[in-house]
Amino acid sequence: MKYLKDEEFIKKFGRKLKQVREDRGLSQEQFSLLTEVSQSQIARTELGQVNTSISHVSIYAKFLKVDPRDLFDF
Template sequence: MKYLKDEDFIKKFGQKLKQVRESKGLSQEQLSLLTEVSQSQIARTELGQVNTSISHVSIYAKYLKVDAMNLFDFSDLVK
């Protein structure tokens, strides 16, 4: 089975995570403390450098107080 990696989708997810985090007034460090995900992992996710896990998506949504599906709505991202 071939490993598939959608670079554009991963970058958009990172942009959306950053947008939502900032709209909630949280720094990467604060989100890291809440979620117990390392700040460097959050930074790499926001930069679109890593293909984050579904478990991380769930925990981000929980502590950002948004529906997980909101993190996949890229319609309001600046191109």
């Protein structure tokens, strides 16, 4: 089976994550401390460089106090 990667979708998700994080007044460093996800991983996700896991999406939504679906509203 061929690995499929929708790079545009991944970039849109990253931009949305960054927007919501910034709307909450959180720096990447603060968000990293809250979520226990490395700051470099958050940065790469926001830049659309990594295809983040569904577990990370759940963690991000929890600490941003949004429904996970909201992170896909782009």
